[in-house]
Amino acid sequence: MSRASVVVVGGGISGLAAAWELSGGETGPNESTPRVEVIEASERFGGSLATTNFAGRTIDLGADGFLARRPEAVALVRELGLGEELEAIDSSGAWLWSRGDLHELPKGLVLGVPTDLQAILHFKGLSWKARLAARRDVLSPKRMLIGDDATVGEIVHTKLGRELSYQFIEPMIGGIQAGRIDELSAKSVFPALFDAAKKGGSLMKALRPPSPLNAGTKGDSATSDPVFYSLRGGAGSLPSELATRLQGRGVVLRHGVSVNALRRTPAGDYPWEVDTLTTTTPANAVILATPAPVVGALLGSLDPAIDELRQIESAGAAMVTFAVTDDKISLPPHGTGILVPLKTPWAGEGSMMVTAVTFLDRKWPHLRRDRDVLLRAHVGRSDDSRWLELTDEELTHRVRSELEILLPHFAEPSESLVQRWPLGLPQYVVGHEERVQRARGASAKFSVALAGNAYDGVGIPASIGSGRRAAREVLEMMSHEVRTD
Ligand SMILES: Cc1cc2nc3c(=O)[nH]c(=O)nc-3n(C[C@H](O)[C@H](O)[C@H](O)COP(=O)(O)OP(=O)(O)OC[C@H]3O[C@@H](n4cnc5c(N)ncnc54)[C@H](O)[C@@H]3O)c2cc1C
Secondary structure (H helix, E strand, O other), X not given: OOOOEEEEEXXXXXXXXXXXHHOOOOOOOOOOOOEEXXXXXXXXXXXOOOEEEEOXXXXXXXXXXXEOOOHHHHHHHHHOOOHHHEEEOOOOOOEEEEOOEEEEXXXXXXXXXXXXXXXXXXXXXXOHHHHHHHHHHHHOOOOOOOOOOOEHHHHHHHHHOHHHHHHHHHHHXXXXXXOOOOOEEHHHHOHHHHHHHHXXXXXHHHXXXXXXXXXXXXXXXXXXXXXEEEEOOOOOHHHHHHHHHHHHOOOEEEEOOOOOEEEEOOOOXXXXXXXXXXXXXXXXXXXXXXXXXXXXXXXXXXXXXHHHHHHOOEEEEEEEEEEEEHHHOOOOOOOOEEEOOOOOEOOOOOEOOEEEEEEHHHHOHHHOOOOEEEEEEEEOEOOEOHHHHOOHHHHHHHXXXXXXXXXXXXXXXXXXXXXXXXXXXXXXXXXXXXXXXXXXXXXXXXXXXXXXXXXXXXXXXXXXXHHHHHHHHHHHHHHHHHHHO
């Protein structure tokens, strides 16, 4: 019998993780390992993970860290023998721009939702009315009826009021997803919030970390363990390391070629043919690790549930990074950055475009140097694409003007760099989970598995987990095919 063959379409971190699992995962290939081919449309592997040289360092251009408490990314790093390269994020807190000033975020936040009543009551970045809304949630929580899903906004707005929701919680949750809390599905992006709201009672009490030992640290951190990790060579070094190791295992890696059709071939050893402009690869199973709309375009004609994936929209974002000598800027005494609520007024027309500022070389120790600092300003949300209309020069100028308001003495950066991510992050709107389940069920009937940030969570760990899960699914499907032959 011919050797089994699996094609992975898309060489972002989820596609590469799928190929790692298909080629034996931690233990490596054996006699039953299929032939694996990864086909990536762009000129490099890694998708939203990439590095570049800037101001004498290697910096990340996209994602720059991964959640420590989700196991998938840390496990993969260790399997690759890169455990020594893990670097913990600085945990000295963060700031919120509110009421025309910087305010240090209080302790006890869980994805932006306060859980420590005393801390939020003393937080001067909110009006007394907003702080009393938090008190009311603890003492006399509002009732609400929740169906199969709800937006994050509906829940926090009802339970905690408008100001806390939009000036405080949205900058954090919305920042991670590049979306709006009034659109995002609580069940998909914040299941603990959804469960708490469904249970009824106080949201703040329900989200409180279980043990008193866990209280007392800053920001979202509930314990003294690192919340995020990166790698000393940047999070973007992970796909390059992975690609090198996959090559060593005999995985075929192709980049700069787009998959433009998948054809079913019911007769013969291989049920699928995967086409690029110049090649056809036969396959027993296919893993689609591309953005969801690409899956809809390639396979939508097979089943309406797959076609529906075209409707998963993405929010674009851009980041402008600056190097500034330390005599030309003054930063808050500690902390890794500033969150800026949407619709924040500024000196010019319209609202501020900057949604967050990261003090990159505070956040990641490997980027620290004497004499200069690295700042990164983030712009863009699902409903704010003003950055798309500006040239790099105009965007840099606009962001600089806003930074001059947010940070005292900011002037004359020595270097700057604009990075745009037009496809950015998929938006998990209400009903997302069911949509994904339907599409997965329909694809599995054709020996196709779906992987990537559109399905199981947008972060790096979720994307890695999704790739490995898809690989296990197709290995399982193929083992049944062999048994029934
Ligand atoms: C600006 C930004 C910052 C982020 N920051 C963080 C962070 O700090 N921490 C975190 O955990 N997550 C972060 N994320 C999210 C995380 O980086 C991504 O969710 C994750 O990397 C997605 O991986 P993926 O493989 O699913 O998708 P992608 O990286 O999008 O990869 C999909 C690949 O498919 C390829 N492709 C598309 N069509 C075809 C085709 N027809 N044929 C072949 N190939 C095709 C694309 O070229 C692409 O390389 C960030 C994302 C962005 C955009």
